[in-house]
Each structure stands twice: as structure tokens, then as C-alpha cells.
Amino acid sequence: MKIVQIITKLDTTGGAQTHVIALTKQLALDGHEITILTSKGALIYQPLNEKNISIIQLQHLKWAINFVADIRAFFEIRSILRRINPDVVALHSSKAGAVGRLAAFSLKLPTVFTAHGWAFTEGVKPIKRWIYQQIERAFARKTSKIITVSNYDYLLAIEKKVVKKEKMTTIHNGIQSYSNKPSFSQNKIPKIIMVARFEQPKRQDLLIEVLSSMNEQEWQLVFIGDGREMEAAKALSLQHDIAHRVTFLGSRDDIKTQLQQADLFVLLSNFEGLPISILEAMRAQLPVIASNVGGVPELIIDSKTGYVVDHDIQVIKERLIQLLENRDLRLQLGHAGFRYFEDRFSFNSMYDKTVSQYLQAHNEKKEIIDVTILDHH
The missing domain is CATH 3.40.50.2000 (Glycogen Phosphorylase B;)
Known part of the structure; x- marks a missing residue:
């Protein structure tokens, strides 16, 4: 044709x-x-x-x-x-x-x-x-x-x-499966990653707000993507005094590698279709925390492959702490997410x-x- x-x-x-x-x-x-x-x-x-x-x-x-x-x-x-x-x-x-x-x-x-x-x-x-x-x-x-x-x-x-x-x-x-299985990340300090453009409806600002209340926990955050709201997000991380723990990588063509080097994927947004970024995270065997919007609940089995959350700062914080403090749970949910991806997507x-x-x-x-x-x- x-x-x-x-x-x-x-x-x-x-x-x-x-x-x-x-x-x-x-x-x-x-x-x-x-x-x-x-x-x-x-x-x-x-x-x-x-x-x-x-x-x-x-x-x-x-x-x-x-x-x-x-x-x-x-x-x-x-x-x-x-x-x-x-x-x-x-x-x-x-x-x-x-x-x-x-x-x-x-x-x-x-x-x-x-x-x-x-x-x-x-x-x-x-x-x-x-x-x-x-x-x-x-x-x-x-x-x-x-x-x-x-x-x-x-x-x-x-x-x-x-x-x-x-x-x-x-x-x-x-999306295409990997030709060989991804290796697990071994970060001493757990790395959280969010892949999304800095535009509406994405909520990088909400993730920064949540993490700013988690100074006792060990974590580092990586944002991939660019857009009009990036400078505002950088300013917000400075304002909350967590800029030293947040990396803004901009638009990248090595997302596969970046995901493999992370421990946990987060996608917060006001509305969605069926995010390919979540599929990419599942393929990389990462546990996922994502907003309860659009087709997201069709991708994540809550508490089995990750967590589907409403925009309640306390709830998001609790889910993050659960995964940051329990490597075995991260591996368990990541494995289950990978199998679900292979079966369905x-x-x-x-x-x-x-x-x-x-x-x-x-x-x-x-x-x-x-x-x-x-x-x-």
C-alpha cells in the first residue's frame, strides 16, 4: 500500500x-x-x-x-x-x-x-x-x-x-522486546527516573514537591525530556533545596540505556492516553508509579507490577518510600511488569x-x- x-x-x-x-x-x-x-x-x-x-x-x-x-x-x-x-x-x-x-x-x-x-x-x-x-x-x-x-x-x-x-x-x-534481557541496576543510592516532555499534562512539579518532603530517604532523580516548563521545574528544585539530587538530561536518544541504569520509574500527569514511556519502563524491568488517569490502569496491575496513584502527596510519598527502601520489592514488581509487558504489549x-x-x-x-x-x- x-x-x-x-x-x-x-x-x-x-x-x-x-x-x-x-x-x-x-x-x-x-x-x-x-x-x-x-x-x-x-x-x-x-x-x-x-x-x-x-x-x-x-x-x-x-x-x-x-x-x-x-x-x-x-x-x-x-x-x-x-x-x-x-x-x-x-x-x-x-x-x-x-x-x-x-x-x-x-x-x-x-x-x-x-x-x-x-x-x-x-x-x-x-x-x-x-x-x-x-x-x-x-x-x-x-x-x-x-x-x-x-x-x-x-x-x-x-x-x-x-x-x-x-x-x-x-x-x-x-513496542519491540529487547533481543536480550536487560541487566538490573546496582545503584547504591536508588535512582528514580521520569521520561516525559516538560509540557501539560505532565507533572514533574508534583514529583519535585513530593521528593522535597523526603530528605531522610536516600534517592536521586533523573528527568528526561525538554519543553517549556523545564526552567520552572529547575527553579522549583532549587527553591526546595533538592537541586543537588535532581538531574535534568533534556531530550535523549539513549532512553533504553538510561532506563536500564535506573531503579524506579515514575510518571505523574493530569491526563494520558496509553503512555509508551511506561511500556519502555516495564520492558526495562522497572517498577512503575504512575497517575490514575486514562489508560494507565490498563498497563499497571496495582501492587503487582507497580502502583497507580491519585495526586495525593502523602500517598505518592508512601509508595516511593516502600520501593526506595525495599530492593527485593523493586525487583519483584519489575519482574512482574516485564512479564505483563511481554504477554500483552x-x-x-x-x-x-x-x-x-x-x-x-x-x-x-x-x-x-x-x-x-x-x-x-
């Missing part, structure tokens, strides 16, 4: 970006012809001379809502799609999902939209939630297939009457189900065209 993938940003490391890159590489290996459309910026992924993959950086696609730029982006994407004439257009992230779906719909091209967490989920401000709900409801009518990455998001879309059941399927995120399963949706969208559109031609004759 000839497939166009559209994603708003490919200049930051995030769940949607990781998903699109992994998917694209495997699709290309399987002989599909892939073009990625994304906004301008320094790309985290360069296809170089990889067979069957090309990237086009759009002049007008922006992350923020901008009426003039969005109209220009629509015509720019439409022009490219008309030239490529793909079998299916796959879309990721809200802005690319909206503008790209309109452009594809105007050319009668089949579309598959992957919702990496709805913009109208719990944790978003009520007025924004209502607006995004109306937008997604309108765009769902112009979409051939919709993939949600968690059961939580599937049920939310049904509850809010955004998408009809027959258009939607849940495909949990999946393999890349191959996710990939096969996703390609199946692409083929269905393409074939359904082809059937409609064939019927139209027959009726005309």
Missing part, C-alpha cells in the same frame, strides 16, 4: 512520535511506501536513505490554533495528497488529525485516525473539553476508521457520543492490528468506488 502518515510534530520525543516512527519503519520493511507529513523543525528521526520512506515538512502546519495558518495547511496537505494519491491516510495528534482529515476527506481518500488520548478527556478544563468534544464529533463523520490506544478512550468516546462503535477499535500501544500484535485497520479502510473505500462505477454503468 501507499500510505501517508500525518503527525503535527516530529521534533520532540513523545508517545505519538515513537509510535509513528516504529510503525513507519516496519511498514517500509514490509514493502509499503510511506510518506510522513509533519511541521517544520529539527526532526528526531531522519530516514536518510531508508527504502520506501520519505518525510515532507509542511510550511504551514502549526501546533497552536491559528486560523490563517490552518487554512494554508489544509491546502498544502491537500495538494500533496492529490499528488501522492495514497491508498490510505493515517493521522496522529489533534491538529494534524483535524486539518489532515479535512484535506483527505475533500479528496475522498480513506482515513485512519489514531487518538493517542482524547483532547476531551478528564483532567482537561471543562470548557476546552466541551469544545474538543464537538470538534471530534464533527471530524469522526469524515473518518473511515478510528483507533483508540486504550479501552478508557474507547469507552469515553462512546459515552460522549463522539464516534459510532462500528468505526472504532482499541489497539493498545506496543508486543509490537507485532499492535502492528498487525493497525495494518488490518489500514487495509479495511482502503478496501471499504474501494468497494464504494466499485459500486458507484457499477451503478453508473
Whole structure:
């Protein structure tokens, strides 16, 4: 198949970006012809001379809502799609999902939209939630297939009457397993790691607040990721006099190694889809503490592979102390998380189900065209 993938940003490391890159590489290996459309910026992924993959950086696609730029982006994407004439257009992230779906719909091209967490989920401000709900409801009518990455998001879309059941399927995120088992970290002082961009909805500030009340415990903290809130987080760690125990590594391309050198993974956030960073931590056999939002409870078996927590500072503190002070418990939960990852969240399963949706969208559109031609004759 000839497939166009559209994603708003490919200049930051995030769940949607990781998903699109992994998917694209495997699709290309399987002989599909892939073009990625994304906004301008320094790309985290360069296809170089990889067979069957090309990237086009759009002049007008922006992350923020901008009426003039969005109209220009629509015509720019439409022009490219008309030239490529793909079998299916796959879309990721809200802005690319909206503008790209309109452009594809105007050319009668089949579309598959992957919702990496709805913009109208719990944790978003009520007025924004209502607006995004109306937008997604309108765009769902112009979409051939919709993939949600968690059961939580599937049920939310049904509850809010955004998408009809027959258009939607849940495909949990999946990542490649290690070719050999990871080795356990032997840090004298336990190392906590959080991998997330410094943007809403992530809550690095909350983790700093909790740890600032844990001066008696031995710990060190590593943040991986960049974004607009990083400087504020640095200032907060200084304010709480724990800056000497906190390391800000920025964006990294050695996350696998960094996770293997840690003892415990934490992800605090106001809302989520199905975080790939948690899957990466489970693959590295790390116990996980994460916020009770979105699809997170579908990844973590509470008290068996990690802890799902509400944003109660005392509760988060207690869970951290439990794991920091008990290496055997860390190993036990990490092992269990690794087994759960291997059983439920393999890349191959996710990939096969996703390609199946692409083929269905393409074939359904082809059937409609064939019927139209027959009726005309």
C-alpha cells in the first residue's frame, strides 16, 4: 500500500512520535511506501536513505490554533495528497488529525485516525473539553476508521457520543522486546527516573514537591525530556533545596540505556492516553508509579507490577518510600511488569492490528468506488 502518515510534530520525543516512527519503519520493511507529513523543525528521526520512506515538512502546519495558518495547511496537505494519491491516510495528534482529515476527506481518500488520548478527556478544563468534544464529533463523520490506544478512550468516546462503535477499535500501544534481557541496576543510592516532555499534562512539579518532603530517604532523580516548563521545574528544585539530587538530561536518544541504569520509574500527569514511556519502563524491568488517569490502569496491575496513584502527596510519598527502601520489592514488581509487558504489549500484535485497520479502510473505500462505477454503468 501507499500510505501517508500525518503527525503535527516530529521534533520532540513523545508517545505519538515513537509510535509513528516504529510503525513507519516496519511498514517500509514490509514493502509499503510511506510518506510522513509533519511541521517544520529539527526532526528526531531522519530516514536518510531508508527504502520506501520519505518525510515532507509542511510550511504551514502549526501546533497552536491559528486560523490563517490552518487554512494554508489544509491546502498544502491537500495538494500533496492529490499528488501522492495514497491508498490510505493515517493521522496522529489533534491538529494534524483535524486539518489532515479535512484535506483527505475533500479528496475522498480513506482515513485512519489514531487518538493517542482524547483532547476531551478528564483532567482537561471543562470548557476546552466541551469544545474538543464537538470538534471530534464533527471530524469522526469524515473518518473511515478510528483507533483508540486504550479501552478508557474507547469507552469515553462512546459515552460522549463522539464516534459510532462500528468505526472504532482499541489497539493498545506496543513496542519491540529487547533481543536480550536487560541487566538490573546496582545503584547504591536508588535512582528514580521520569521520561516525559516538560509540557501539560505532565507533572514533574508534583514529583519535585513530593521528593522535597523526603530528605531522610536516600534517592536521586533523573528527568528526561525538554519543553517549556523545564526552567520552572529547575527553579522549583532549587527553591526546595533538592537541586543537588535532581538531574535534568533534556531530550535523549539513549532512553533504553538510561532506563536500564535506573531503579524506579515514575510518571505523574493530569491526563494520558496509553503512555509508551511506561511500556519502555516495564520492558526495562522497572517498577512503575504512575497517575490514575486514562489508560494507565490498563498497563499497571496495582501492587503487582507497580502502583497507580491519585495526586495525593502523602500517598505518592508512601509508595516511593516502600520501593526506595525495599530492593527485593523493586525487583519483584519489575519482574512482574516485564512479564505483563511481554504477554500483552508486543509490537507485532499492535502492528498487525493497525495494518488490518489500514487495509479495511482502503478496501471499504474501494468497494464504494466499485459500486458507484457499477451503478453508473
